[in-house]
Amino acid sequence: MAIDRSGARELVGYRSSLPDCDRGACSLDVGPQHLNRVGLLHGGFISMLLDNGCGVAVRNMIGNVDAAVVTVTLSVNFIASVRSGRVTATGRVIGGGRSLKFAEAELRHEAGELLATCSAAFRVLDQR
Numbered sequence: 001m002a003i004d005r006s007g008a009r010e011l012v013g014y015r016s017s018l019p020d021c022d023r024g025a026c027s028l029d030v031g032p033q034h035l036n037r038v039g040l041l042h043g044g045f046i047s048m049l050l051d052n053g054c055g056v057a058v059r060n061m062i063g064n065v066d067a068a069v070v071t072v073t074l075s076v077n078f079i080a081s082v083r084s085g086r087v088t089a090t091g092r093v094i095g096g097g098r099s100l101k102f103a104e105a106e107l108r109h110e111a112g113e114l115l116a117t118c119s120a121a122f123r124v125l126d127q128r
Contacts, residue, residue, distance in 0.1 A: 003016040003017065003018065003056060003065050004016040004052070004056070008048070012028065012034070012045065012048070013028065013029070013031075014026050014027060014028040014048075014049060014052065015027050015028075016052060016053075016056045017056075018056065018060050018065070019090065020092075021060065021061065022057060022060065022061045022092055022093045023057050023060065023090060023091060023092045023093075024052075024053050024054065024055065024056025024057030024058070024059070024060050024090075024091045024092075025053055025056065025088055025089065025090045025091070026049045026050075026052040026053040026056065026088070026089045026091075027049075027086055027087065027088040027089075028045065028049055028086070028087055028088075029085075029086050030082060030083070030084050030085055030086070030087060035083065039083055040081040040082065040083060041081065041082050041083070041087065041115075043076075043078060046076065046078065046107055046115065046116050047074065047076050047118070049087065049088075049089040049107055050074070050076060050089045050091070050105045050107055050116060050117075050118040050120075051071055051074050051118070051120065052089065052091075053088075053089030053090055053091035053105040053107075054071075054074075054089075054091035054103035054104070054105045054118065054120045054122065055069050055071065055091070055103075055122060056091065057091035057092050057093050057103050057105075058091075058093055058101045058103055058122045058124070061093040061101070062101075062124060067124060067125075068124075068125035069101075069122050069123070069124055069125065070122065070123050070125060071120060071121075071122055072100070072120075072121040072122060072123050073120060073121045074118055074119075074120045075118060075119050075120070076116060076117075076118045077116060077117045077118065078115075078116050079114055079115055079116055079117065080109075080113055080114065080115050080116075081115070082109050082113075082115055085109055085110050085111070086109075086110040087107055087108065087109055087110070087115060088107070088108055088110070089105050089106065089107045090105060090106055090108070091103050091104065091105035092104060092105070096121075096122075098124070099123060099124050100121060100122070100123055100124070101121070101122045101124060102119070102120070102121050102122075103119075103120050103121075103122065104117065104118060104119045104120070105117065105118050105120075
């Protein structure tokens with residue numbers, strides 16, 4: 001079952017997974033195409049990975065990985081930087097009702113270092 005068939009996934013090269021019933025994950029092997037002009041993982045990619053980790057968690061929690069879920073808010077905290085290796089954003093649902101879900105995520109380097117965190121809200125458009 002494909003979790004993410006988006007053009008963004010194909011362009012950037014991340015992978016999504018379902019580590020638990022209310023969680024979602026998004027991993028990226030950092031390459032030179034993901035770096036900013038000073039040689040660090042670009043903040044836009046960090047935000048995207050966190051957003052996707054949360055979105056996958058929301059879709060997983062409602063029991064439909066194909067549901068239409070869109071980001072309403074996303075607040076990112078940048079903690080540390082990275083130049084290479086695999087990074088993984090793990091999101092989890094922390095509350096909400098039927099059509100609005102709240103989630104948070106952490107982005108960690110494969111060595112375990114915390115790189116960034118986020119909190120987000122998502123609108124569930126389709127639960128079919």
